Amino acid sequence: MSVVVVGSVAYDGVETPHGRVDRMLGGACTYISLAASYFAKTKIVAVVGDDFAKEDEKLLADHAIDLEGLERVPGKTFFWAGVYSDDMNDRTTLRTDLNVFADFKPKLPASYRESPYLVLGNIQPALQRSVREQMNGLRLAGGDTMNYWIKDYRAELLDTIRQWDFLLINDAEARMLSGEYNLKRAAAKIFEMGPQTLVIKRGEYGAILFRPDGHFIVPGYLLEEVFDPTGAGDCFAAGLAFALGAGLEGLQALDFAAQCGAGALAGAGVHAERVPLP
Amino acid sequence: MSVVVVGSVAYDGVETPHGRVDRMLGGACTYISLAASYFAKTKIVAVVGDDFAKEDEKLLADHAIDLEGLERVPGKTFFWAGVYSDDMNDRTTLRTDLNVFADFKPKLPASYRESPYLVLGNIQPALQRSVREQMNGLRLAGGDTMNYWIKDYRAELLDTIRQWDFLLINDAEARMLSGEYNLKRAAAKIFEMGPQTLVIKRGEYGAILFRPDGHFIVPGYLLEEVFDPTGAGDCFAAGLAFALGAGLEGLQALDFAAQCGAGALAGAGVHAERVPLP
Numbered sequence: 001m002s003v004v005v006v007g008s009v010a011y012d013g014v015e016t017p018h019g020r021v022d023r024m025l026g027g028a029c030t031y032i033s034l035a036a037s038y039f040a041k042t043k044i045v046a047v048v049g050d051d052f053a054k055e056d057e058k059l060l061a062d063h064a065i066d067l068e069g070l071e072r073v074p075g076k077t078f079f080w081a082g083v084y085s086d087d088m089n090d091r092t093t094l095r096t097d098l099n100v101f102a103d104f105k106p107k108l109p110a111s112y113r114e115s116p117y118l119v120l121g122n123i124q125p126a127l128q129r130s131v132r133e134q135m136n137g138l139r140l141a142g143g144d145t146m147n148y149w150i151k152d153y154r155a156e157l158l159d160t161i162r163q164w165d166f167l168l169i170n171d172a173e174a175r176m177l178s179g180e181y182n183l184k185r186a187a188a189k190i191f192e193m194g195p196q197t198l199v200i201k202r203g204e205y206g207a208i209l210f211r212p213d214g215h216f217i218v219p220g221y222l223l224e225e226v227f228d229p230t231g232a233g234d235c236f237a238a239g240l241a242f243a244l245g246a247g248l249e250g251l252q253a254l255d256f257a258a259q260c261g262a263g264a265l266a267g268a269g270v271h272a273e274r275v276p277l278p
Numbered sequence: 279m280s281v282v283v284v285g286s287v288a289y290d291g292v293e294t295p296h297g298r299v300d301r302m303l304g305g306a307c308t309y310i311s312l313a314a315s316y317f318a319k320t321k322i323v324a325v326v327g328d329d330f331a332k333e334d335e336k337l338l339a340d341h342a343i344d345l346e347g348l349e350r351v352p353g354k355t356f357f358w359a360g361v362y363s364d365d366m367n368d369r370t371t372l373r374t375d376l377n378v379f380a381d382f383k384p385k386l387p388a389s390y391r392e393s394p395y396l397v398l399g400n401i402q403p404a405l406q407r408s409v410r411e412q413m414n415g416l417r418l419a420g421g422d423t424m425n426y427w428i429k430d431y432r433a434e435l436l437d438t439i440r441q442w443d444f445l446l447i448n449d450a451e452a453r454m455l456s457g458e459y460n461l462k463r464a465a466a467k468i469f470e471m472g473p474q475t476l477v478i479k480r481g482e483y484g485a486i487l488f489r490p491d492g493h494f495i496v497p498g499y500l501l502e503e504v505f506d507p508t509g510a511g512d513c514f515a516a517g518l519a520f521a522l523g524a525g526l527e528g529l530q531a532l533d534f535a536a537q538c539g540a541g542a543l544a545g546a547g548v549h550a551e552r553v554p555l556p
Binding site for chain 2: 182183184185202205206208215217218219220222223224225
């Protein structure tokens, strides 16, 4: 089983009630691929600048992640900084520097094109679509998006998700995308846009998986320590794609994904102890 | 199986995003006993004023609720008014008129004293304790409280819940009572106060049942229409007491309670269509 992951490989500045880290390896592609590396041959598509540290590249390589699709170009790596609320259920973005991501045109290595699975981290819908179009014989494709694309790039986003099997967003995003407050009605509208599996991420409260014929809900795992939620949704995405790809039933797939997400909460950044081991 | 229910029988003024009702039958005792009446012989202890309407008394009597412990005194019935937030996960109290409840000294009819089950709605801890002390041979007792009693009547509340088997509160109340933010650690502190079953109500997200040897979580039922959440926690309490009393396992008890709670959401007030039929 091999999976292609596209998204940001980034440096993050993160502040939680437990502490602050000014700069550490992060990004959706990083988290998704680290989690996915535990159960699938993982191939990433992303771009980094010439400031990307050797040890960060080594961390990815040590997880046997295929880096052929990781472009290195002059300039700075994508940077994101944010601060979490006291209960860590909300976060505020303090800074987003696209840097080398601004001009990124993903070109898939030939060795990637036949992979059956594709997970699209939250980046520009046009980039997500371009990767999807370069692949042949996909059995399952899906991913994440956010309020910014839903609001200001709606047509482009709708063009993109039309070809996805699953869409993975939070409740506020589902409401914004569908124009429906009630989540059952929001799901019905989103099925008309393409994806026939909609997963609503609810943070500490778990997740809901909607399909046209019904829905499943799992509560989130209750942990004694939650250090840094960054990347939890991405690790959840990796687990979900694996579980759906492996043919697990809805409830089992969702629970497996929730375990992967919970595995990301215990430490800051991508330190070994926070990589999920479901 | 017979259950004694104590708490407020009240008139409520409720505003939700779906509409407003200036005055309707409400109160914790009302909701708990209506829900409990579907599966147990239910006996209530409460006080109403001389404004208490014949048709409201008839509604309770039609559910075969034993009204021997319902005192009628000169004055006005307890009145509460509140407004719900747009997502109905929060509410603000606009008015609380204790009225006849201010001087209420519950006296249990002899026919109530041997009931094996007691559910204590959210009222003054001293009243809850007084009812508990008038009962003999209880097999299960527990109930609800709120931030006001936790903050300003702490010693009295601790004296009261020491004798309870279960405590049913929301996450903010558990944090306030225990002084611990993390819910697992909050539960450990609360076990030391007496109750060996702690149920955390999480509104639309469901509930967690903690016992010293572990915990269970259920998600809330996802409904297409949520009209008025008033009383949902009380109907949940009735279902929980019945399920624990009937010897259901933790997860089954919690799920049964969640069904009873969900049954209270569909209409305004105590209209027939919102009484739970799990």
